[in-house]
């Protein structure tokens with residue numbers, strides 16, 4: 001039976017995520033990086049499906065899901081959050097079929113920027129994306145350290161964090177910070193994060209001025225954005241100082257290679273580079289010295 005790429009349904013998101021996790025781990029283990037992904041409730045996928053059903057697709061082979069593609073759009077930015085094919089079905093053209101569906105989503109919405117984050121060590125995905133007009137821009141490193149080690153290296157933070165909740169959030173202010181860092185507003189994604197009980201949000205302050213925001217969940221820092229690139233190092237240091245007070249034994253973040261001060265803070269505090277990822281896009285956008293993504297799907 002021919003494989004059909006069709007819109008995903010809400011009750012399929014968990015199964016699709018199982019395939020994504022299996023596909024990531026098969027790939028990262030094969031390349032010597034160990035398992036990278038673990039199964040979690042597909043809450044952000046469900047949020048995206050409700051927000052924009054045209055962005056999520058499954059490859060269906062006679063009732064069996066063998067691939068999954070998911071993109072979201074904010075203003076003129078289309079972002080490919082996931083494109084995965086079951087390990088035993090790769091190199092059979094399914095990735096190409098799914099990418100056509102998800103690119104149609106970008107065309108339909110007139111999104112002029114297309115971007116994604118893929119594994120820096122996956123030549124197949126990069127070849128596929130380059131052929132579709134998305135080119136490598138810079139690496140993004142997953143960095144991590146034990147909480148105990150970090151705690152022994154951190155000085156008093158120069159910037160202050162204040163708790164951010166859905167009730168107190170100034171969404172206009174968050175949108176302004178995102179526009180200065182990324183060129184687009186991500187208001188709907190702030191609403192998603194602030195509704196997620198496992199994630200804590202904060203605004204970042206220099207004296208009385210709000211200079212950025214950060215989210216922290218399970219010891220993982222991101223997204224983090226600041227109004228100006230010269231603030232990013234101090235902002236990451238403040239987030240690390242907060243994160244080490246948690247019970248989580250490992251503290252991690254995603255740091256763009258384009259953000260020298262943030263990388264310097266991470267390495268000066270003994271954080272190790274665990275997974276090298278890569279930002280690919282059809283053109284330059286945003287100021288990535290000022291932004292740390294949450295993960296390759298949320299950006």
Ligand SMILES: CC(C)(COP(=O)(O)OP(=O)(O)OC[C@H]1O[C@@H](n2cnc3c(N)ncnc32)[C@H](O)[C@@H]1OP(=O)(O)O)[C@@H](O)C(=O)NCCC(=O)NCCS
Nearest residue numbers: 083084085090091092093094095096118122123124125127
């Ligand atoms: C990346 C992935 C989605 C591609 O799906 P797929 O079904 O295997 O891909 P297809 O068979 O449709 O196409 C693969 C393309 O890559 C090309 N390719 C393979 N190796 C390549 C290389 N070393 N350099 C350049 N292109 C290469 C193939 O020629 C093919 O292109 P063509 O059909 O135009 O000839 C799939 O391999 C996968 O899930 N990988 C693991 C997880 C992952 O990295 N996902 C992407 C995360 S963003």
